[in-house]
Amino acid sequence: MANILEVQDLSMYYITKSTTVRAVEDVTFSIAEGETFGLVGESGCGKSTAARALVRLLPESGKIVGGSVLYKDKNVVSMTEHEVRALRGREIGMIFQDPMTSLNPVTTVRKQFFESLKRDKNMTKAAMEERSIELLRLVGIPEPAARLDNYVHELSGGMRQRVMIAIALASQPRLLLADEPTTALDVTIQDQVICLLNDLREQLGMSILLVTHDLGVVNEMCHHVAVMYAGRIVEIADTRNPLHHPRHPYTKGLINSLPAEHDTRSRLEPINGAPPNLSREIIGCPFAPRCPHTTETCRTQLPRTVMVDEGHFVSCHLVTEAACAADSAQKQGGAQ
Amino acid sequence: MTSLELKLGADPAKENEGLDKPKKKKTPKITKSGKPSVWRRSPSLLVGAIMVVFIFFVAAFPTLFAENAEKPMTALMDFTAMLKPPTAEHWFGTDNYGRDIYTMVIGATRLDLLIGLGSVALPFVVGSFLGLICGYYGGKLDSIIMRILDVFVAFPFMVLAIAIVAIIGNGIMNLLIAMWIVSWPPYTRLVRSEVLVAKNSEYVQAAKTLGYSDITIIFRHILPNVISSSVVYAASDVVMCIMTAASMSFLGLGVDAATLEWGSIISSGKTYIMGGYWWISTMPGLIMIFVGLGFSLFGDGLNDLLRTKD
């Protein structure tokens, strides 16, 4: 499978006069065509910022300070504003967390479809109307024609999320950035949206970058997953690996803090402490203050990222040491 | 997934070199409570407060700023220096009686400040109290007071104030009464709407469950939570009241002509404008702008502070 998106060493800071928040630091990953890639972590770990940085949808203070984002081999970071705008919507669509606040409240659903569809100069009004209805039907909205005349506040929460997805799909993007698409919804509707996204991905053959803090959703949807902590990716792998054989203590902590499916009696183990303040310089491993296995090295040195298995990468001193030990043991064995 | 290689980047150990050594770090100044100080969070509050304090100082000790400020007006007359433009000697120039305008303006500060604060104090207390009662009890009392309020706000405030002064006559006390009558409705409305929200909040429900009396709930639990918008409004209302009072004096419907007041000084210069004596009417406006800026900044600062607390 070819990669649709390759992110290399991406760093993005929020820079104001008084502070610099290192929201995303040296992030590297890639998304293959047709796959769903999960980006998980606690709130404030930089996962949403990272997703927005991919299409440079950042507030003025947000600056990409390093790295590259290659979309179909073109670097988004060095594009002009005009080029990025051409990319947004048509190539890379995006949906947001809160369907209540993410649609323009003062215009009708129709107008919000037409805004996107109008970019195709050849489209007639009738064709746009037809296409809008088709998109609404695609996301499973009953009586799609009637919904076009509605204002956002006249729709229910789940309906709004579907409408937002339909609008984001209007220009047939190849990659959909989904920023916590289920967080603000009721549990039953969450499932519907997950199924919908899965169906759409298969039907349209697009890729999805799913930003979420919900490991359950990741399990259901994603082919690959990256775990973010304090602006950095700490573990990245095939979905089965981090979730079932986590190597990084943070990933382990995340999984242990979830209720197990069939085991309701065992106690949940929360991760103690809070994520570090990203406006201060972090020395050593960012997870060190909360990690149960912290050593002196962890406090002073940033861990390297090492491959522990085919396509499974971890940034943790413990893992590195274990790998080195195994490595040297092997070498010694080879020498003898 | 061959492309999932992670580039290692620069050697992290190298990057962190020398970080073990103690290093002086710039950290924002933080007070004992662990939060940035009030002034830092709201610089306009600081500037506004300094200006307001300064104005109070001028009002309290006018002679420090103009040595003749507390003398009677007739004593300031100097017929050898009539209608002199601003000079080093007479900063704001002199009027048709040769009186130093700067001295007159400084001398009037106390009165104007008193009118401003006095106009706001009573409506603030009474209006907020009515708002509390209306919001908390609702029902008939609420509708009666709100209908009365409707009648009051049906008049543009200047029109009502003029009508009132026309009935009860000129003078400082009458001007204050007019200001009281026209300025209470906003306080009642502000507080009432906030009480309506607070009434259903959990802390009030909890207090009710615990069996506190209405009076305790209203004054101990609700009042501190709803008064902030009223306080912020009051700061800007002081400016508005000073201006309205000065406007009334300007029209000859405020303090009587013999009383020294910013509006009346400006008004007295009106007739000399056509003759090119521009300073009588314009210079006193500068101190009014200063006072207005001070209270506005102070109000803005209060707003920032009270609204951003979490």
Add this chain to the structure above:
Amino acid sequence: METFKYILRRVLQMIPVFIVSLIVIFLMMRLLPGDAALATLGEKVDPKVYEALKENMGLNASLWDQFTIYASNLLQGDLGSSYKYKMPVAELIGSRMVVTLCLALTAAIITIIVALPLGYLAGVKKDKLPDVLVRLFALVGLAAPSFWVGLVLLITLAVGTGLFPTSGWGKDWGEHLWALLLPGFTLAFASIAVVIRNVRNNVVDVRNADYVDFGRSKGLSSWVISTGYVLRNALIPTATLLALRIIGMLSGSVIIENIFGLPGIGALLVEAVTGREYATVQGCVMVFVAITLIVNLLTDILYSVLDHRIQLGGDRA
């Protein structure tokens, strides 16, 4: 249908408020110290003429009788007549109204032309130099008394230079417009400050809204984002504020018309109060109250038309 019902209910609510206001005005005028007949004729007067005038003015009847006469005349559109101008008050007010309405309209247009772009600029450039300058300007605008601003404009642009008239409002529409510019700007001055602050804060809020991000993520041009998203949403509260400022301008017109010698109802009111012209004062105040009530109603309707989320008659909070 719902809208119609709501408007009808609001109008019905307005009627008692209006009637009570009329009673209040009436009582106020009767409580005025001084004697209207005396004020009309001057101090030295033949007692017979004085008595005749008093009778003619209806001042000898009881308060209740005076009120019923006033009310029944009012219902027939008769507001009484002015002794000073020797003409019916309704006619007098009618001719003066044009000036005040034109003044308010000029001020409103100036407010919009100046405040919207500046407020938008400040909001977009939040915390940058343009924002700081515009906010400073707005602060000064709030702090400067409008009658003082009027005098300064008069001194700098009218007296001596002769660019603008110092008094009066001319004979034809061209002269009217010219005469309205300075007073219009003076009246607009305070409103400009208030509206700038409002637009700026709304723009700052709306620019952070999720739907703006979603719009940008659709690849819309910055023009569409600024107009269809940011401005369209930011100006809803501003429109309401602007409508309400018209009431503030009515208050201001009383002073501004005095400074610039404009023959509007604000100036007429002050004249009538000092001249003890009961009928004229009553008429002027009545017009002011009527305009205030109508503007309040229109503001509510405007708000719901602009923002479909607001149900008429629903709770805004």
